[in-house]
Amino acid sequence: MATLNILVSVCLIYVTFLFAIAFAAERAARQGHGGWLRSPLVYTLSLSIYCTAWTFYGAVGYAARSGLEYLTIYIGPSLVMVGWWWILRKLVRIGRSQRVTSIADLISSRYGKSNLLAVGVTILAVIGTTPYIALQLQSVTLSFSVFSESHVPPTELLDQDSTALWVAMGLALFTILFGTRNLDVNERHHGVVIAIAVEAIVKLFALLAVGAFVVWGVGGGLAETLQRIDASEIGKWEMRGDRWASLIFLSAAAFLCLPRMFQVMVVENDRESHLRTASWAFPAYLMVMSLFVVPIAVVGLDLLPKGSNPDLFVLTLPLATGNEGLAMLSFLGGFSSATSMVIVAALALSTMVSNHIVMPIWLSATGGGAKISGDVRNVVILSRRISIAGVVALGYLYFRLSGGGTALASIGLISFAGVAQFLPVLLGGLFWRGATRIGAFVGLTVGFVVWAYALLLPSFGSGALISEAVMLNGPFGISWLRPQAFFGIEGMDPLVHAIVWSMSLNTLTFFVASLIGFPSPLERLQGAQFVNVYEHSRRPQGWSGSAAQSEDLMIMAQRILGAREAQTLFEREAGRQGVTGFLPEPSPDFLQVLERELSGSVGAATAHAMIGQIVGGASVSVEDLMAVADETAQMMEYSNQLETKSEEQARTARQLRQANEKLTQISVQKDAFLGQVSHELRTPMTSIRAFSEILRDSNKLSAEEKVKYSSIIHDEAIRLTRLLDDLLDLSVLENGQVNLNMQRGMLMDVLDHAVSSALTGSTGKPLIVRRQRSQEMVPLNSDLDRLSQVFINLIGNAQKYCVADAPELAISVGINNGELVIDFIDNGVGISKDDQAVIFEKFARVGSMKAGGAGLGLAICREIMARLEGSVSYLPGQGGAAFRVILPVSQAAAAE
Amino acid sequence: MNERRTPLFLERQSYRRRRLIDMVRMLPVIGALLWAVPLLWKSGPDSDISTSVAIIYLFGVWLGMVLLSAVLARLLKSADEHPQESDD
Numbered sequence: 001m002a003t004l005n006i007l008v009s010v011c012l013i014y015v016t017f018l019f020a021i022a023f024a025a026e027r028a029a030r031q032g033h034g035g036w037l038r039s040p041l042v043y044t045l046s047l048s049i050y051c052t053a054w055t056f057y058g059a060v061g062y063a064a065r066s067g068l069e070y071l072t073i074y075i076g077p078s079l080v081m082v083g084w085w086w087i088l089r090k091l092v093r094i095g096r097s098q099r100v101t102s103i104a105d106l107i108s109s110r111y112g113k114s115n116l117l118a119v120g121v122t123i124l125a126v127i128g129t130t131p132y133i134a135l136q137l138q139s140v141t142l143s144f145s146v147f148s149e150s151h152v153p154p155t156e157l158l159d160q161d162s163t164a165l166w167v168a169m170g171l172a173l174f175t176i177l178f179g180t181r182n183l184d185v186n187e188r189h190h191g192v193v194i195a196i197a198v199e200a201i202v203k204l205f206a207l208l209a210v211g212a213f214v215v216w217g218v219g220g221g222l223a224e225t226l227q228r229i230d231a232s233e234i235g236k237w238e239m240r241g242d243r244w245a246s247l248i249f250l251s252a253a254a255f256l257c258l259p260r261m262f263q264v265m266v267v268e269n270d271r272e273s274h275l276r277t278a279s280w281a282f283p284a285y286l287m288v289m290s291l292f293v294v295p296i297a298v299v300g301l302d303l304l305p306k307g308s309n310p311d312l313f314v315l316t317l318p319l320a321t322g323n324e325g326l327a328m329l330s331f332l333g334g335f336s337s338a339t340s341m342v343i344v345a346a347l348a349l350s351t352m353v354s355n356h357i358v359m360p361i362w363l364s365a366t367g368g369g370a371k372i373s374g375d376v377r378n379v380v381i382l383s384r385r386i387s388i389a390g391v392v393a394l395g396y397l398y399f400r401l402s403g404g405g406t407a408l409a410s411i412g413l414i415s416f417a418g419v420a421q422f423l424p425v426l427l428g429g430l431f432w433r434g435a436t437r438i439g440a441f442v443g444l445t446v447g448f449v450v451w452a453y454a455l456l457l458p459s460f461g462s463g464a465l466i467s468e469a470v471m472l473n474g475p476f477g478i479s480w481l482r483p484q485a486f487f488g489i490e491g492m493d494p495l496v497h498a499i500v501w502s503m504s505l506n507t508l509t510f511f512v513a514s515l516i517g518f519p520s521p522l523e524r525l526q527g528a529q530f531v532n533v534y535e536h537s538r539r540p541q542g543w544s545g546s547a548a549q550s551e552d553l554m555i556m557a558q559r560i561l562g563a564r565e566a567q568t569l570f571e572r573e574a575g576r577q578g579v580t581g582f583l584p585e586p587s588p589d590f591l592q593v594l595e596r597e598l599s600g601s602v603g604a605a606t607a608h609a610m611i612g613q614i615v616g617g618a619s620v621s622v623e624d625l626m627a628v629a630d631e632t633a634q635m636m637e638y639s640n641q642l643e644t645k646s647e648e649q650a651r652t653a654r655q656l657r658q659a660n661e662k663l664t665q666i667s668v669q670k671d672a673f674l675g676q677v678s679h680e681l682r683t684p685m686t687s688i689r690a691f692s693e694i695l696r697d698s699n700k701l702s703a704e705e706k707v708k709y710s711s712i713i714h715d716e717a718i719r720l721t722r723l724l725d726d727l728l729d730l731s732v733l734e735n736g737q738v739n740l741n742m743q744r745g746m747l748m749d750v751l752d753h754a755v756s757s758a759l760t761g762s763t764g765k766p767l768i769v770r771r772q773r774s775q776e777m778v779p780l781n782s783d784l785d786r787l788s789q790v791f792i793n794l795i796g797n798a799q800k801y802c803v804a805d806a807p808e809l810a811i812s813v814g815i816n817n818g819e820l821v822i823d824f825i826d827n828g829v830g831i832s833k834d835d836q837a838v839i840f841e842k843f844a845r846v847g848s849m850k851a852g853g854a855g856l857g858l859a860i861c862r863e864i865m866a867r868l869e870g871s872v873s874y875l876p877g878q879g880g881a882a883f884r885v886i887l888p889v890s891q892a893a894a895a896e
Numbered sequence: 897m898n899e900r901r902t903p904l905f906l907e908r909q910s911y912r913r914r915r916l917i918d919m920v921r922m923l924p925v926i927g928a929l930l931w932a933v934p935l936l937w938k939s940g941p942d943s944d945i946s947t948s949v950a951i952i953y954l955f956g957v958w959l960g961m962v963l964l965s966a967v968l969a970r971l972l973k974s975a976d977e978h979p980q981e982s983d984d
Contacts, residue, residue: 068950075931078958082965083924085917226948237945241935248931276972280965287958294951 004148007328014332015170018339021198022178022191029190037190038270040277046193046264047282048200050077050255051289052132052341053139054412056203056334059290061311063297067234072244074290076251078283084275087256088265090430092275094533095266099596103262103422104352109599110429110530111437112523113608118356120441121422124448125259125352126391128418129345131411133395134402136338137164139311143334146315147327164399171342172392179347180384192343193268199336204289206333210314211292213326214299218317225295232298246496250413253420253503260341263348342392350387358383363610380560380601414459417499421447424507428514433527435510438517443510447502454483455498550583556610557594560601569597665838673842673855680723684716726856730842733863740783740867747822748776750784751811754791758799767799768808775813778820782887786864790872793857794824794883801881802828818889823875825882836874913975920968923961930957 025037036042055073062070080088100106104125108118141163178191219225229235255261269275300313304320315334318326362379424443428435457465466483474482484494486501519527550570557566573593574584584590591611598607691709695701701709732738755769780787798809804827812823831839842859858872865872865885875882931954937945 067947068954071954075954075958078961079924079927079931082927082961083921085920086924226951229951230946230948232947235947236941237934237937237939237943237947237950238941239934239937239939241939244935245932248928273973273976276969280962280969283958283965284962287955287962291955294947 007144007147007331010328010332011335014335015174018195018198019174019177022174022195025194026178026191037194038274040274040281042193042197043269043274044278044281044285045197045200046268047261047278048204048285048289049196049260049264049340049344050258051200051203051286051337053136053334053338054132055289056207056337057139057143057311057314058412059293060297060300060313061309063234063293064301064310064313067238068294069239069243069247070293071290072247073251074286076248076253077255078286079248080252080255081279081282084279087427087430088275088279089272090533091256092266092269092272094430094530095269096272097533098529099599101267101355101599102348102352103257103259103426104356105599106262106266107422107425107429107440108356110526111425111435111440112520112526114437115356115360117437117440117444118352119360120444122349122352122356124421124444125419126349126394128415129259129349130391130394130398131402132415133342133345133392134399135411136342137168137395137399140164140167140335140338142309142312143315143331146312146319147331164396167339168342168392168396171339172346172389174339175343175346175350175388175392176385179343179350179388180381189268189347192347193264196264196340196344199340200285202336203333204285206329206336207289207292207314209326210318210330210333211296213323214292214296214317218299218303218321219295225299228302229294229298232301234294234298240493240496242496243493246499247413250416250420250499253423254416257419257422257426258416259348259352259419260344263344263351267348342395346388346391349391350384353387353391354380354383358387410459413495414455417455417495417502418448418451420499421451421502421506424503424510428510429527429530431531432514433524433531434514435527436514436517436519437523439510439512439514442513443506446509447506450502450505451498454486454501455495458483458494550586553586553591553594553611554583557598560598560610569594662837666841669838669841669855676855677723681720684720688713688716726860730856730860730863733860733867736867738867741785742781743784744779744781745784746776747778747780747813747820748773750780750788751776751791754788754795757788758792758795764799765805765807767795767802768806769795770808770810772812778813780887782868786868787887790861790864790885791822791824793861794872794885797857797883798824798826798828798881802826804828804880815889819870820887820889822885822887823878823882824885825875825878826880828880830876830879830881831874833876836876839874840872909975913972916968916971916975920972923965923968927957927961930960 029037059070059073062073094100095106098106098109100109104118104121107121108114111117144163174195175192178195179189215222215225219228296313296317297310300308300310300317304313304316308316314330315327318324318330359380362383421444424447425435425440428443429440458471471483473479480486480488482488484497485492486497489497492500554566554570557569560566561569570584573590577584577587577590579585595607595611598610601607691713695706695709695713751771755771759767759769795809798807802809806827808827810823810825812825814821814823840858840862842856861872868887870885870887872883872885875884934950934954937943937950
């Protein structure tokens with residue numbers, strides 16, 4: 001009893017350890033430093049759930065009964081792994097790009113997201129897997145009983161059923177805890193994966209330990225063991241060729257199609273490159289696992305009493321030789337094998353059941369789509385949990401009903417043959433674009449019917465489910481339909497018979513029905529996506545979202561993905577579309593992304609259906625898609641054009657407004673000028689007329705008076721001439737008809753001349769001109785007369801308009817950016833901002849017409865400087881009025 | 897005058913990579929053939945092939961597959977790390 005207690009406590013400690021590891025892994029992954037969780041090694045080890053308790057215990061029994069035939073079960077997967085470039089690479093690529101959650105999801109997704117197909121595959125997978133789960137429970141209870149039998153009186157024997165129940169409950173709990181912790185978009189379960197990786201090491205180590213003990217501890221070394229093998233019952237090569245070949249094929253097919261293998265191989269795959277490592281590492285694992293099977297079997301047959309169960313040699317051999325520690329390790333190995341298989345199988349099946357059966361039913365029952373209330377996310381998780389419990393319970397029930405007898409032992413291969421029926425549909429979907437939904441449906445149905453009729457039902461024993469008469473004469477006396485002799489071909493091994501007929505009829509009907517049928521647009525689209533997955537990393541668009549409401553989609557997505565995740569997704573997509581906020585346009589592109597995200601949680605078919613309900617329309621035809629894409633492109637181009645145009649128009653409008661303002665101002669100026677000019681013309685004219693009349697009519701004028709009057713007439717005439725000259729000058733300059741008289745000279749001379757000219761005859765306050773003559777030694781090559789005219793004008797303005805008590809004008813010269821800059825700054829009040837804009841316009845005069853002048857001076861200056869390729873501008877912020885004259889350096893430097 | 901024609905002959909590196917992939921593709925075929933060899937053996941109690949010989953042969957093939965596959969995986973990895981062009 002002590003040993004049993006130890007066994008139970010070791011078991012509990014081990015389970016606690018697994019929980020702890022899974023928990024730590026989940027935590028590390030959540031905190032983002034779980035890089036080691038996604039190493040190729042962990043991936044490879046997780047694949048080892050292929051080796052269940054059926055391998056751990058059963059392989060030895062298999063070898064003891066049939067020699068080396070057990071190797072076929074491991075050679076098949078090795079070939080598949082070594083040939084990863086053919087199938088697995090594509091499978092994994094598709095699984096990742098389509099966010100596939102299970103094999104049912106893959107098949108339904110490939111064949112037009114058909115939920116009917118998904119339901120079919122799910123049911124078949126459950127039928128195929130349940131006996132296998134029962135097998136695992138049986139192996140654990142058997143190994144428990146082996147321990148208890150050898151140590152306790154039979155009266156205290158543990159109740160087998162209760163052991164199985166406890167184990168089943170524990171496994172369901174573990175799977176629920178770590179398998180449904182997060183409803184991840186990519187369905188990865190770090191805790192589960194790391195736990196089965198650890199279990200992989202434990203079972204390998206345990207089997208190797210037993211093997212090493214048998215070969216070197218009991219067998220007496222390698223050579224002796226080999227001799228012992230040859231001398232044993234299985235010492236000669238005895239093999240049916242058909243079984244050898246078809247079993248290798250079967251195990252390879254099952255390796256690809258088993259839901260649990262699909263789960264770890266495709267769904268949990270993190271990086272495609274892991275496959276490269278697993279391509280050699282996993283065959284190596286399988287090789288090592290099967291290395292010591294024959295020695296253990298042979299030594300067991302030798303040492304243990306006749307009639308002992310060869311399935312338990314791994315356990316009984318160490319016990320019989322008194323090695324309880326080793327036996328304990330071996331027990332843990334078997335326990336690991338069984339538990340990891342049940343966990344992953346339950347996880348995979350529950351995903352399928354929940355996504356393809358429970359969710360669609362629930363959605364249609366509650367009205368579905370956006371109208372549903374409550375959190376779908378919770379419903380999904382709950383349905384997963386219930387499904388897990390259901391799957392494990394089913395396994396337990398099967399175990400109880402079948403009585404845990406030897407009938408279970410043969411279930412392994414039968415189960416393999418069952419799931420292998422997925423193979424034609426799977427490979428056809430991956431490599432043949434012509435494969436259709438109808439074909440898949442027909443093929444699967446035919447395959448499973450044949451499998452059930454020829455293999456599953458007869459396996460319960462003749463007369464149990466199929467009567468003896470049917471077995472011998474066929475149903476209704478149709479002899480060519482006998483379950484184990486189709487078409488009258490007798491003498492085949494029943495297993496081979498079933499494999500050959502189910503697979504070939506499955507493939508044939510799948511092929512023919514595919515040829516005859518015509519696929520829907522969505523199927524064809526998905527077909528192209530799957531078959532040419534390397535060409536199209538992206539999916540084409542499947543939705544026309546004109547009717548879809550982003551808000552409804554948001555509500556639905558929040559319920560499935562969780563509020564935060566959904567908001568992040570929507571915000572990101574909105575950002576990608578260039579829309580601010582949380583609601584992107586329901587573009588086909590966006591709907592595609594959303595559907596893929598949702599399919600990670602509820603499966604492709606359900607996600608498709610849910611979006612379909614909100615978008616309103618069903619999926620669209622390829623033509624529609626192209627039209628939509630075309631339209632979208634056109635609209636985008638059009639809107640781009642519109643945008644550019646509207647910007648242009650805004651710019652033009654701005655310019656027009658400015659121009660208009662200027663025009664209005666100028667018009668005001670012009671009116672003012674016309675008044676001014678008539679006034680200016682009129683005043684001298686009036687005095688000329690008056691004085692000339694006096695001269696004409698009066699004879700009593702003295703000579704002195706005559707001179708005075710005629711000088712007034714003369715002066716006024718000069719004033720008129722000057723005004724007309726200015727107008728003419730400006731007109732000439734503006735029309736560009738001016739001829740420049742280029743001369744060489746010094747700036748200082750020009751300024752000297754300008755200052756003296758401007759100040760000559762001034763009548764107001766004397767203007768003090770401050771200059772820095774040292775800076776003015778700049779040679780020029782320009783029209784010096786014109787330049788001088790500009791300077792005179794500026795100095796004259798300063799003289800006329802500077803209102804300071806002691807008017808001063810500072811003239812500074814400098815070179816700036818290769819340009820000659822001459823500033824004229826006075827100490828007056830300056831020019832107001834409004835006036836700054838117009839002073840260079842013709843007829844402009846600042847403020848009141850305090851000083852005479854037509855307001856043409858600065859306009860002429862500007863025109864002159866433009867002709868000289870320089871500029872004159874107002875320089876604000878200098879205290880007084882300040883003008884800056886800029887001459888290009890070429891005109892300054894040309895003289896050097 | 898079109899200078900961006902696809903080259904008729906690939907660069908040495910990508911040529912190597914393609915042949916490497918050919919080998920990866922071929923490996924399971926070779927393995928299947930080698931593992932099919934036991935079909936030719938005489939079966940039954942009077943067989944010439946003892947179980948130990950069969951074990952050595954079958955596991956020998958296995959080991960060979962693993963080693964070859966490992967070498968190819970390593971080569972493929974280094975070829976992928978210096979890619980010249982996209983895969984097939």
